[in-house]
Amino acid sequence: MKNNVRQPQQERSIEKKNKIIQAGYKLFAEVGYHGTNTAEIAKEAGVSTGAVYDYFCDKRDIMISVLHLYVENASRPVMQILTEAKPLDVPKVAAEILDKTVSIHRENARLHNTLHALAAADEAVNAAFIALEDHVTQKVAEALAANGIQRQHAAERVHLAMNMIQSFAHEYVFDKHEYIDYAAMRDIVCKQIVSLFE
Amino acid sequence: MKNNVRQPQQERSIEKKNKIIQAGYKLFAEVGYHGTNTAEIAKEAGVSTGAVYDYFCDKRDIMISVLHLYVENASRPVMQILTEAKPLDVPKVAAEILDKTVSIHRENARLHNTLHALAAADEAVNAAFIALEDHVTQKVAEALAANGIQRQHAAERVHLAMNMIQSFAHEYVFDKHEYIDYAAMRDIVCKQIVSLFE
Amino acid sequence: MKNNVRQPQQERSIEKKNKIIQAGYKLFAEVGYHGTNTAEIAKEAGVSTGAVYDYFCDKRDIMISVLHLYVENASRPVMQILTEAKPLDVPKVAAEILDKTVSIHRENARLHNTLHALAAADEAVNAAFIALEDHVTQKVAEALAANGIQRQHAAERVHLAMNMIQSFAHEYVFDKHEYIDYAAMRDIVCKQIVSLFE
Amino acid sequence: MKNNVRQPQQERSIEKKNKIIQAGYKLFAEVGYHGTNTAEIAKEAGVSTGAVYDYFCDKRDIMISVLHLYVENASRPVMQILTEAKPLDVPKVAAEILDKTVSIHRENARLHNTLHALAAADEAVNAAFIALEDHVTQKVAEALAANGIQRQHAAERVHLAMNMIQSFAHEYVFDKHEYIDYAAMRDIVCKQIVSLFE
DNA sequence: CATGAATGAGTTTTCATTCAT
DNA sequence: AATGAATGAAAACTCATTCAT
Numbered sequence: 008m009k010n011n012v013r014q015p016q017q018e019r020s021i022e023k024k025n026k027i028i029q030a031g032y033k034l035f036a037e038v039g040y041h042g043t044n045t046a047e048i049a050k051e052a053g054v055s056t057g058a059v060y061d062y063f064c065d066k067r068d069i070m071i072s073v074l075h076l077y078v079e080n081a082s083r084p085v086m087q088i089l090t091e092a093k094p095l096d097v098p099k100v101a102a103e104i105l106d107k108t109v110s111i112h113r114e115n116a117r118l119h120n121t122l123h124a125l126a127a128a129d130e131a132v133n134a135a136f137i138a139l140e141d142h143v144t145q146k147v148a149e150a151l152a153a154n155g156i157q158r159q160h161a162a163e164r165v166h167l168a169m170n171m172i173q174s175f176a177h178e179y180v181f182d183k184h185e186y187i188d189y190a191a192m193r194d195i196v197c198k199q200i201v202s203l204f205e
Numbered sequence: 206m207k208n209n210v211r212q213p214q215q216e217r218s219i220e221k222k223n224k225i226i227q228a229g230y231k232l233f234a235e236v237g238y239h240g241t242n243t244a245e246i247a248k249e250a251g252v253s254t255g256a257v258y259d260y261f262c263d264k265r266d267i268m269i270s271v272l273h274l275y276v277e278n279a280s281r282p283v284m285q286i287l288t289e290a291k292p293l294d295v296p297k298v299a300a301e302i303l304d305k306t307v308s309i310h311r312e313n314a315r316l317h318n319t320l321h322a323l324a325a326a327d328e329a330v331n332a333a334f335i336a337l338e339d340h341v342t343q344k345v346a347e348a349l350a351a352n353g354i355q356r357q358h359a360a361e362r363v364h365l366a367m368n369m370i371q372s373f374a375h376e377y378v379f380d381k382h383e384y385i386d387y388a389a390m391r392d393i394v395c396k397q398i399v400s401l402f403e
Numbered sequence: 404m405k406n407n408v409r410q411p412q413q414e415r416s417i418e419k420k421n422k423i424i425q426a427g428y429k430l431f432a433e434v435g436y437h438g439t440n441t442a443e444i445a446k447e448a449g450v451s452t453g454a455v456y457d458y459f460c461d462k463r464d465i466m467i468s469v470l471h472l473y474v475e476n477a478s479r480p481v482m483q484i485l486t487e488a489k490p491l492d493v494p495k496v497a498a499e500i501l502d503k504t505v506s507i508h509r510e511n512a513r514l515h516n517t518l519h520a521l522a523a524a525d526e527a528v529n530a531a532f533i534a535l536e537d538h539v540t541q542k543v544a545e546a547l548a549a550n551g552i553q554r555q556h557a558a559e560r561v562h563l564a565m566n567m568i569q570s571f572a573h574e575y576v577f578d579k580h581e582y583i584d585y586a587a588m589r590d591i592v593c594k595q596i597v598s599l600f601e
Numbered sequence: 602m603k604n605n606v607r608q609p610q611q612e613r614s615i616e617k618k619n620k621i622i623q624a625g626y627k628l629f630a631e632v633g634y635h636g637t638n639t640a641e642i643a644k645e646a647g648v649s650t651g652a653v654y655d656y657f658c659d660k661r662d663i664m665i666s667v668l669h670l671y672v673e674n675a676s677r678p679v680m681q682i683l684t685e686a687k688p689l690d691v692p693k694v695a696a697e698i699l700d701k702t703v704s705i706h707r708e709n710a711r712l713h714n715t716l717h718a719l720a721a722a723d724e725a726v727n728a729a730f731i732a733l734e735d736h737v738t739q740k741v742a743e744a745l746a747a748n749g750i751q752r753q754h755a756a757e758r759v760h761l762a763m764n765m766i767q768s769f770a771h772e773y774v775f776d777k778h779e780y781i782d783y784a785a786m787r788d789i790v791c792k793q794i795v796s797l798f799e
Numbered sequence: 800c801a802t803g804a805a806t807g808a809g810t811t812t813t814c815a816t817t818c819a820t
Numbered sequence: 821a822a823t824g825a826a827t828g829a830a831a832a833c834t835c836a837t838t839c840a841t
Contacts, residue, residue, distance in 0.1 A: 124322030520718030
């Protein structure tokens with residue numbers, strides 16, 4: 008790994024770097040990390056194969072940037088819901104976050120999976136996923152506290168709620184068991200979450 | 206893909222095929238599907254590279270066998286708990302299944318991830334995961350019914366409970382957020398599950 | 404190459420060796436020498452893979468036997484026509500040989516081609532093809548002489564006639580140019596042959 | 602088979618692609634298609650193994666290009682003779698084409714054979730050989746017509762003449778029967794051809 | 800700087816041949 | 821003698837990375 012990678016300052020360069028990240032994002036999401044090669048990323052980004060190595064030291068490095076973008080994309084809408092929800096109506100916010108998470112997952116599920124599979128072999132990837140959870144946990148905990156909702160083991164409850172939402176979104180997007188009534192399941196999930204915080 | 210793959214009948218052959226599956230299991234779990242090559246599987250199994258192709262038509266075929274073994278390993282202990290739990294004490298069984306799932310996950314988390322990442326690109330893999338869930342769902346639903354526990358949307362509740370357990374196991378094994386009290390979290394999960402069925 | 408190859412004396416063994424040759428004949432004709440593997444030959448012959456190496460020192464050795472069988476099959480009918488044609492009616496015999504050659508070629512054209520392609524790399528194969536021509540040439544020359552047909556450069560004329568027949572057969576079986584009237588072509592070939600010997 | 606094969610536009614690239622074709626031509630001619638591997642072609646061409654796959658999608662693709670080059674090489678001199686022969690002196694032109702065909706065959710006989718053996722398994726190869734014959738047939742028929750030589754079944758006669766020439770060339774180059782007087786045979790072939798068109 | 804052609808180690812897969820049972 | 825499982829060298833092909841232009 009060389010590390011004489013350009014830190015782009017000029018607008019043009021930043022734009023180019025972003026294009027590469029976008030291209031990686033798209034292709035990893037479509038055919039997975041191992042199903043994508045750097046030449047394809049370059050082509051999708053509209054740059055030369057060599058240019059990729061001006062901005063990233065290797066393929067993994069692109070993946071790390073894609074990962075950060077994904078984390079950003081996955082957390083931002085949830086953060087926004089929390090920020091805007093004042094005062095905090097737990098049932099309403101839970102439902103909103105759940106629905107938003109489903110729609111995010113619909114766009115990103117494949118990417119999520121391929122990145123998740125890399126986490127076990129790559130500590131930086133694992134750390135990014137953990138940081139994502141920490142970030143959301145903290146934000147949610149703050150929102151709850153600001154509204155006087157104080158239950159024991161708040162962090163644990165928040166994690167559990169997040170996990171339920173994440174699992175539901177994944178199942179809804181991917182598994183599609185035909186005997187499952189997803190609308191009913193959604194309502195049960197919401198109720199369970201509410202029960203965690205009352 | 207050729208399909209003149211040996212269907213081993215004799216004990217020795219079955220043993221050898223199993224050795225290859227075990228080797229794949231071990232290596233996929235350690236370094237992932239893409240981090241393993243067929244030569245390494247052969248070596249780990251103590252056979253020649255050619256022998257691998259006597260029993261499997263390609264690398265994916267090994268993976269499918271590993272997947273089935275994993276599904277078996279992941280569901281068997283849970284099935285056994287359900288079978289032995291008569292009459293069904295929901296809190297006790299929920300806790301048992303949760304604890305067992307954690308220990309299974311501890312052994313298999315990496316394998317689970319690498320296989321899961323393949324599911325999006327390989328319908329057979331996806332189908333196997335869905336079948337696994339269906340299988341457990343059905344068994345749990347039967348156990349509940351046999352004990353007179355009849356709630357609306359039983360399948361949805363079971364899925365949700367399974368998801369909570371799975372998420373908890375994953376988080377416990379992998380994420381290790383330092384600020385999380387996993388014992389407390391475990392108890393909250395159990396309570397939530399119980400509340401789903403009373 | 405080992406040469407401790409069994410020279411089968413017993414009927415059972417001879418039969419087995421012949422089965423292997425027949426299997427090679429069939430498969431080489433269907434998918435070519437390089438498209439056939441020894442395991443397939445063994446299977447087609449109904450013997451074990453090891454048994455093949457009891458009778459043949461390697462794959463090439465099977466091919467040589469197939470080649471001899473082919474030469475035999477290709478020349479026998481022509482020889483018979485010549486033997487039975489007394490007195491020799493050149494136009495009639497030419498037509499008979501031509502028609503017979505076409506039907507032989509129809510059965511064996513693929514085999515002929517795959518063996519012919521090996522001739523350049525394998526002197527024994529080349530020699531067998533030359534011997535085949537020599538054999539027919541000699542027989543035809545004898546038949547002509549026995550009927551008082553004595554033209555200068557008899558061998559050259561016979562070769563030429565044989566070549567015309569062979570080419571016609573090949574073209575008829577393989578090429579199938581749509582604008583060619585093969586019945587008319589056949590008659591022209593016959594006339595040309597007759598003109599060689601009158 | 603991927604189809605993201607480089608379509609070389611620049612001189613350097615075209616040159617390199619040609620080098621690979623030349624290398625394939627040489628090696629297929631020396632040791633046959635199955636006797637050559639892609640690494641050897643690359644080495645002979647003075648390029649890396651990977652470069653071969655920049656220009657060709659697989660080994661067969663190289664073979665197809667070699668085939669086209671061979672067809673070109675085999676037909677060009679004959680075409681030229683026909684173009685330059687005005688008015689058409691049939692005996693002279695027949696002799697010229699025959700002699701030229703012999704010299705072409707001397708250079709290309711092995712290549713011809715190995716490609717021919719592939720024709721049965723590969724429709725594109727077969728089609729190329731048929732197109733070659735069609736091309737020459739048409740050109741010869743035109744030349745004859747332009748010189749007022751009009752016999753019934755012209756195409757059939759041309760094919761027959763071509764076959765005679767081809768067979769003679771093959772026999773002359775390869776078979777070398779010692780009892781054959783090839784000079785005499787050559788003259789007989791010429792006379793036969795002439796007799797086809799008078 | 801930018802390009803994209805070039806590299807070659809690494810991967811999957813095949814199959815003629817051997818040899819333990 | 822017979823079997824067919826086992827071997828492993830060799831082949832086709834890929835792709836992250838480099839570097840000459």
